[in-house]
Each structure stands twice: as C-alpha cells, then as structure tokens.
Amino acid sequence: MTPLNFVVSRLNRPHKNLEGTIGLLSEGATIPFIARYRKEVTGNLNEVEIEKIDRLLKSFDELQKRKITILKAIEEQGSLTHSLKQQVEDASDLVKLEDLYLPYKKKRKTKADAAREQGLEPLAKIIMAQNSSNSEEAAMRFVKGPVKNASEALEGAKNIIAEWISENQVVRHKLRQLYSRTAVITSKVVKSKADTTAAQKFSQYFDWSESLRKIPSHRFLAIHRAQDEGLVRIKLDVEKKKALQIISEVVLKRNFNSSVISEAIKDSYKRLLKPSFSTEFLNEAKARADEEAIAVFATNLEQLLMAPPLGSKRILALDPGFKSGCKLVCLDENGKLLYNSNIFPHPPQNQNTEAVQTLKSLAEKYKIEAISIGNGTASRETEQLVKSISFSKDIPVFVVNEAGASVYSASKVAREEFPDHDITVRGAVSIGRRLSDPLAELVKIDPKAIGVGQYQHEVDQGKLKEKLDNVVMLCVNRIGVNVNTASKELLSYVSGVGPAIASNIIDYRNKNSGIRNRRELLKIARLGPKVFEQSAGFLRIKNGNNLLDATGVHPESYEIVEKMARTNTMKISELAENKEVLQKLQLSTYTSAEAGLPTLKDIVKELEKPGLDPRSEISRFEFDPTVKTFQDLREGMKLPGLVNNITNFGCFVDIGIKESGLMHISKLSNTYVSDVNSVVKLNQEVMVTVISLDEERKRIQLSLID
Known part of the structure; x- marks a missing residue:
C-alpha cells in the first residue's frame, strides 16, 4: 500500500490533486504555503482539506511503523508464514492489524498457557474438531502428571478454547459490529463520594445510561472526568444473549452440542472479549470526544485570533x-x-x-x-x-x-x-x-490559557497542542506579518521560519535598521532559498522599495505583475488599486505551467487593495450600564452581550458582570440547530433574554429567541 492509495481510499478527491499535494507535503512544504501559492497543483484545496491529507499521511506512517514492528515480532517467534505476512502488509487500519497480531502478542501467563504446559492443547483440538460429543472419554487420556482427573483436563481445555475464541478474527469482527451498533455506556456513583462537594457537579451522572454511539462529546468527557476523579464508575455493555449467540454461530457446528465449548464461549466473552471490547470502544469514544472538543477549541481560537484589530494607535x-x-x-x-x-x-x-x-x-x-x-x-x-x-x-x-x-x-x-x-x-x-492587534499579542500565550474551549484538560494534550499550533500558524499566515515590527513569537509561526530563524530576522533588522525588500531576506542567517520560498509571501515590508513586498503576491510572481503593468503601459504603482484596468485584464494571456488562473486571480485581488488586512474593522460595544453585578439581573431582562466561548451544547455570553451566562443550543433559534457556530461566532454582539437565574450557584440561563 502506498501513501497515495491510503489517502485516496479515505478522501473523495481527484487522484492527480491528491498526488500533487502529497508530493508537496513530502518535500516539506507547509500547509499555508501550499494552500496559498500552489492552487494549480492541489486543485484549489483549502487549508482544512490539506491539513486532513497531512493527518492521513501521518496515520499512514504510524501504520507502516506498526507493521514493521509486528512482522519482526512474529518472525522472531518463528511463526511468520507467507499468508500471514501478506495479511499484515495489506491491513488498512490499526484495528485490523492488532487483531492479526493478537495470537502472537506477548502477554502475561494466561490460564490457557498453564493448560498448554499441562499438555492439554491436543485435547482442546479434539473437542474443537466437534466430531464427538463424548468429551469425557477423550479427557481421560490426558489424566496424568499434574492433571488429576477428567474434570481438570476439561477445565484446562476449556481455557485454551476460550482463548482461541477471543482471538478468532470472525468472532471479533462480528462482535465489533454489535458493539458499534448497540453498546450502552452507564455510570454509577461511588456511594462513599455521593455527598461530597466535588461529586455534586456530576450529580446527573450518578445513575446515567446512554448509547455510546450517540453520546455527545461534552457529556462523555464530563463522565470521563468524573471517573478519573473517583466519583463514578463507568461500564460498557451490549446484550449478553446476542453476543453469545454471535459467538456460537461462528464457533459451533450446526446442530452440534458441546457443553465444554458452550462453557468456553461464555467464559471467553465474560473474561476476555467483553473487557477487551469495553476498553477498545471506550478508548475510541474518548478519541472521538477529544477530536470534537479539540475541533471546538480550534474554531474558537481561530475566531479569537482573527478578531478585528484597532491598528497602530497610541x-x-x-x-x-x-x-x-x-x-x-x-x-x-x-x-x-x-x-x-x-x-x-x-x-x-x-x-x-x-x-x-x-x-x-x-x-x-x-x-x-x-x-x-x-x-x-x-x-x-x-x-x-x-x-x-x-x-x-x-x-x-x-x-x-x-x-x-x-x-x-x-x-x-x-x-x-x-x-x-x-x-x-x-x-x-x-x-x-x-x-x-489581538493576534500579535495572543501568539505569546499558550492557547490553552485563553479559555475558549471545553474540557481542554481532559483531551489528548499532544493532539490539542498540535491542532492549536496549526490554527495559530494558519491565522498568522492568512494575515501576513510585518517583518520589521513583528515579535519573535509572531515571526516563529510564519511558514518555514520557526524560532531560530525568527531570532536571526530580528538580529538582522536591528543591526541594519530594518529590512527594505524581500530579496534582502536571503542575507539572513539560515534563511536559504527553501525557507525563502515558503515564507517570503507571508513576510510583508511596509513602505519598502517595492510595493509588491507589502502584499501577498509571492516574489516568484513579480514578473507576471511587471508584465501586466507593461501590457497596459503603466508602472506597478499605477496598476495597483486601479480596479478598472485590473478587472479588464485578460488573465488567460498571463497563464503558464507554474501560474494558472487561481494564482492570477489571487494576484489581481492583492493588487486591488495592496496589503489589505483580511480582518474586519473593530466596533465599539457597550454593555447595559444598569447591570454591574449578578444582583442587578432579573428574569425577562433583555441585555446586550458578547459571545465569549462556544461549546457543542451552546455558548457563553459576557453580559458585563463577573459571571457569563449560558445560552443552550436549544435557545439559539426557533428551528433545530446542529452546530452552534452556524448561529453565533466568538466575540459576536448579541441581544439576549435572561430566562433563568440561580443565585446560589451564580448560574445565568440566556436565550436568543424572543
């Protein structure tokens, strides 16, 4: 399996575009650079789609590394057959791969291992052949040494059979389908903690039951936190009768009845399969909940970073x-x-x-x-x-x-x-x-400290940091950075730069009283041609030698702009902001193998408003002057507010007092809302109605519905 095949199997995109994007990522190109300056190669994929491809490539690498480890481990055991090797190499996901590895995985000594040491594996094979219903008679032949009687022999054989059943790929596949469809998560309070202050925050989960497939991420993370704090116990169940029926249909021959195998089926499910699938599906649910919570945090962070700036003011x-x-x-x-x-x-x-x-x-x-x-x-x-x-x-x-x-x-x-x-x-x-400039200042702070997420301390911290760093990078490059005034932290997020080169940029501009044009960037230590290619379009020089240096036009396209100007007998400075001339340009006459219509349209857009900040203009906002504390609130009041946090279950609104109010997703619209972000955005000005007040807990319920 190739990286391209892996990505193609998971994305409905033209083969050519995916191949080009994978090639650029493999060469070390950054997501902002690819999205902005290589649209012809990607088929105009946006940052989100390119990031998805990048994540899939990382998943592919992890899968390949795991295959190498597994193949080596099985080979060292002397158990690697050509067929098994092919199955491992063809596995397209980690779940399938781990199922293949399960029978060969080193584990603590099991009941089945002890039975094998007693020489009972041949008996287990005889029973599993299901040719005779008289297991007792067969067992008598194995009564010797540590095995004192037929019952002990059958018990040992049963343990071996139970392990075989737990490693049977068909059984695991069918049970996995059952768990996917019907698994129910339940939480029960730890009675000794029920009356504690800490537990009261989670009182709704003292006796909770819900479909694992349907549970929202915020609720799963809340239950997970309660369990981590020792306040509740979580269980995962499917219908036992159905699970045993599925196993029996795979393991037992039609119309054959074996009490030993039937007992082994029950034992295998209770002792091996159920714990295994409970762990697997709870881990998967946690990963999904993490992903959703991280996505919410990322969306909020992006909106916060892209908040309107006041600009250069005293x-x-x-x-x-x-x-x-x-x-x-x-x-x-x-x-x-x-x-x-x-x-x-x-x-x-x-x-x-x-x-x-x-x-x-x-x-x-x-x-x-x-x-x-x-x-x-x-x-x-x-x-x-x-x-x-x-x-x-x-x-x-x-x-x-x-x-x-x-x-x-x-x-x-x-x-x-x-x-x-x-x-x-x-x-x-x-x-x-x-x-x-909110962005320039907020890049100096760990995004987790900004407080615009939900359950950020419960999610995978590595994945959270990776995603949030990526969001910051995309925002910084979407806006562009003034190379002569930006801080080291801001410069570090520019495509291809990083902390070391950021420090070198600052050292150079301090020693040389500023940077006057983009070509001068190549004189900076460690900023070679590759870094220049990745970063130059995002590093802006205001009031420099070349008007284009203040825009998002990449230096590799300067010749195209010069040609546009010559064609119209103008200087570049005259062509810029001349919408009438720019809109009449026959862009097809300027296309080349490197620069197609997407790139040319971007160039024209930049020339229409050179150096334009894509963020909206800031507006003045005023809270209700009569409301300063919780005690000033009354149910039914209409108040102006600012959305200051968004979650999957609603949003929080700053109404000008210490406590923010919660606006549940059901109170955002008279119609069904599946995504809070489809109705409100971070920092959005809203007029809300106070519908409920809990003075003891200082909780405020708000509504956007009149």
Missing part, C-alpha cells in the same frame, strides 16, 4: 482592580511601553478625583487615541469612570477579554520583553496590545 490600557487599584500603562503606535503607574478610584481608597486628573493628563501628554480596559474585577466600574471623563478629544473606550493575560505576564516571553517591570505592568501592556 493606547492607554487599564488592568482594573479594587483594593490593589488599577494598573495603568501608555503605549505608542507599535505597542512600546511609554509610561506606567497606578490609580485608586474604587473602594477602599476612593481616590476618584486624583484618578480622573491622572487619566486626563496622561491622555494629553501621550496623545492617546484609544483606551483599553480589561474585563476582570472592577471592569464595569472602571469603564464607567473613564467614560465620564471629558477628554480634550473623543477617545474611544474598549473593554477587552483579558483571559490569559496573567499567564503571559509571568511567562519567560514577558520577562525577556520587560525585565525591569513586574507582572502587573506586563499584564496591563498585554491588555493594551490585545486591542491594537
């Missing part, structure tokens, strides 16, 4: 608080820290007048163009204070999500960036920079 940022005051920082257009201080407008100090004077003075001194306020403790009170100030000019005020700011402030990245400032200053700087 910002005053506030990290609000009561007793400790509000940490205040002033930043220039590039996010550089100009000033930091504290104000204490709230209880217990109540230095309101001094705080107002300080804010007015700093806004004037540092020519502040916007104010960013973290959404944590005292956020609403601080927002109200700032909005009450009469500045000399209109200064927009924004409340930003500060989730993860404390993680950044204590990180190595923050310490390196601000070695002479404490964590409070670093946190406030992060709040300010999140307003100017």
Whole structure:
C-alpha cells in the first residue's frame, strides 16, 4: 500500500490533486504555503482539506511503523508464514492489524498457557474438531502428571478454547459490529463520594445510561472526568444473549452440542472479549470526544485570533482592580511601553478625583487615541469612570477579554520583553496590545490559557497542542506579518521560519535598521532559498522599495505583475488599486505551467487593495450600564452581550458582570440547530433574554429567541 492509495481510499478527491499535494507535503512544504501559492497543483484545496491529507499521511506512517514492528515480532517467534505476512502488509487500519497480531502478542501467563504446559492443547483440538460429543472419554487420556482427573483436563481445555475464541478474527469482527451498533455506556456513583462537594457537579451522572454511539462529546468527557476523579464508575455493555449467540454461530457446528465449548464461549466473552471490547470502544469514544472538543477549541481560537484589530494607535490600557487599584500603562503606535503607574478610584481608597486628573493628563501628554480596559474585577466600574471623563478629544473606550493575560505576564516571553517591570505592568501592556492587534499579542500565550474551549484538560494534550499550533500558524499566515515590527513569537509561526530563524530576522533588522525588500531576506542567517520560498509571501515590508513586498503576491510572481503593468503601459504603482484596468485584464494571456488562473486571480485581488488586512474593522460595544453585578439581573431582562466561548451544547455570553451566562443550543433559534457556530461566532454582539437565574450557584440561563 502506498501513501497515495491510503489517502485516496479515505478522501473523495481527484487522484492527480491528491498526488500533487502529497508530493508537496513530502518535500516539506507547509500547509499555508501550499494552500496559498500552489492552487494549480492541489486543485484549489483549502487549508482544512490539506491539513486532513497531512493527518492521513501521518496515520499512514504510524501504520507502516506498526507493521514493521509486528512482522519482526512474529518472525522472531518463528511463526511468520507467507499468508500471514501478506495479511499484515495489506491491513488498512490499526484495528485490523492488532487483531492479526493478537495470537502472537506477548502477554502475561494466561490460564490457557498453564493448560498448554499441562499438555492439554491436543485435547482442546479434539473437542474443537466437534466430531464427538463424548468429551469425557477423550479427557481421560490426558489424566496424568499434574492433571488429576477428567474434570481438570476439561477445565484446562476449556481455557485454551476460550482463548482461541477471543482471538478468532470472525468472532471479533462480528462482535465489533454489535458493539458499534448497540453498546450502552452507564455510570454509577461511588456511594462513599455521593455527598461530597466535588461529586455534586456530576450529580446527573450518578445513575446515567446512554448509547455510546450517540453520546455527545461534552457529556462523555464530563463522565470521563468524573471517573478519573473517583466519583463514578463507568461500564460498557451490549446484550449478553446476542453476543453469545454471535459467538456460537461462528464457533459451533450446526446442530452440534458441546457443553465444554458452550462453557468456553461464555467464559471467553465474560473474561476476555467483553473487557477487551469495553476498553477498545471506550478508548475510541474518548478519541472521538477529544477530536470534537479539540475541533471546538480550534474554531474558537481561530475566531479569537482573527478578531478585528484597532491598528497602530497610541493606547492607554487599564488592568482594573479594587483594593490593589488599577494598573495603568501608555503605549505608542507599535505597542512600546511609554509610561506606567497606578490609580485608586474604587473602594477602599476612593481616590476618584486624583484618578480622573491622572487619566486626563496622561491622555494629553501621550496623545492617546484609544483606551483599553480589561474585563476582570472592577471592569464595569472602571469603564464607567473613564467614560465620564471629558477628554480634550473623543477617545474611544474598549473593554477587552483579558483571559490569559496573567499567564503571559509571568511567562519567560514577558520577562525577556520587560525585565525591569513586574507582572502587573506586563499584564496591563498585554491588555493594551490585545486591542491594537489581538493576534500579535495572543501568539505569546499558550492557547490553552485563553479559555475558549471545553474540557481542554481532559483531551489528548499532544493532539490539542498540535491542532492549536496549526490554527495559530494558519491565522498568522492568512494575515501576513510585518517583518520589521513583528515579535519573535509572531515571526516563529510564519511558514518555514520557526524560532531560530525568527531570532536571526530580528538580529538582522536591528543591526541594519530594518529590512527594505524581500530579496534582502536571503542575507539572513539560515534563511536559504527553501525557507525563502515558503515564507517570503507571508513576510510583508511596509513602505519598502517595492510595493509588491507589502502584499501577498509571492516574489516568484513579480514578473507576471511587471508584465501586466507593461501590457497596459503603466508602472506597478499605477496598476495597483486601479480596479478598472485590473478587472479588464485578460488573465488567460498571463497563464503558464507554474501560474494558472487561481494564482492570477489571487494576484489581481492583492493588487486591488495592496496589503489589505483580511480582518474586519473593530466596533465599539457597550454593555447595559444598569447591570454591574449578578444582583442587578432579573428574569425577562433583555441585555446586550458578547459571545465569549462556544461549546457543542451552546455558548457563553459576557453580559458585563463577573459571571457569563449560558445560552443552550436549544435557545439559539426557533428551528433545530446542529452546530452552534452556524448561529453565533466568538466575540459576536448579541441581544439576549435572561430566562433563568440561580443565585446560589451564580448560574445565568440566556436565550436568543424572543
């Protein structure tokens, strides 16, 4: 089996496009580069589809490595036949492969092994031949040595037969089908823990039963967490009678009755097959739940990273608080820290007048163009204070999500960036920079700390990190990076770059007072032709020597743009943004083996608005000024809110107080909703109705339905 055959068997895509994409991935090309600059090769596959191919290639590699290990192990036992070798090599998935390996897999000494040592395997073969119903008579011939009587001989034979049945591929295949269709997961409370505070969070799962095939990922992960914490016990069952019938139909000859084989069937199912399939299917369910939870997290993260930026503005940022005051920082257009201080407008100090004077003075001194306020403790009170100030000019005020700011402030990245400032200053700087460019600031934080997922600590951490890193990389490259201002963390996510070359880029631009054109990138240590090919289109140079260096047009296509300009007797600068001329271009006259219509259309799109940021424009949002705490809420109230987390079962909405409200999926629309993301997006402004309040647990139920 080849990688291409493996991928083709799982994707309904033209053979040629898959072959080209696999070739590019095998050569080390990145997903963003392939999706953006090799559309002719891939047949215009998007990032998601290319990522799927990449995952399949990794699965294929894992399968091949496992085959090599298994073949070697069986060969060392002297049991590898030509037929078995062919079966192993032809296996198309790990489940089939492990079933083939099961009879040869080293395991602890079993009851069957003990029976074999007593010389009872020939008896087991006689009984399994099902030529005679008189097993007792056959057993008497094996009563010798450690075997004291016929009963002991039959018991040993039964153990061997039970193991054979458990390793029978037809039995396993048919039982696997039964489990796939009908397995039911149940959870029961551990009675000694039922009254504990920890258990009460999972009280709905104290006596729970549900089809494994239909259980939603969030519910499975919740039950799984409860089991990990020792609060419930999980079981997986199918109808025992049906399972035994399936095994009997495979093992027993028609109209033949053997009490030994019948007992072996029951024993095999209870002792070997049921535990094996319970483990297998619960592991598969966990993997599926992980995949769904990771997908939700990835979608949320993408929406958060692609949030609208304010842009290069001078910002005053506030990290609000009561007793400790509000940490205040002033930043220039590039996010550089100009000033930091504290104000204490709230209880217990109540230095309101001094705080107002300080804010007015700093806004004037540092020519502040916007104010960013973290959404944590005292956020609403601080927002109200700032909005009450009469500045000399209109200064927009924004409340930003500060989730993860404390993680950044204590990180190595923050310490390196601000070695002479404490964590409070670093946190406030992060709040300010999140307003100017959310993506550039959030790449410095572990995505798990941003808090936009569900059960992120329960899922496979390796797969979660891989997926989230991939999301960050795709977002960074979709937007493009200013090579002269980007941080090391941001540059590290650029296609083909990585941390080492990112550091080299920063060293080079510092020593040479900036980078003036893309060709200059080739002078940077370790940034050779291959890295240049992968990264150049995503590294942007603003106000450089060449207008195209600020766009997503790849240097390999510059000659095409020059030809377009010459054809119309224009300079490139004149052709850019000239929609009338660009729309009349006969693109077919510029096609070549390397650049087809997809590439040419992308070039025209870039020329229409050179260096355009694909993110939407930021808008000012205001919460209801009368609602500041949970006690201000009333059922039936209509409130403006911001979606701040999305799960499979609904979304959470920030309504301007400490607690976010839950909007269940059933309350998103009057019609059936299968995907929450089809109705709402992260950071979306919504008008919600309060439908239920639980003051004791501080839970708020919201609805989008009038």
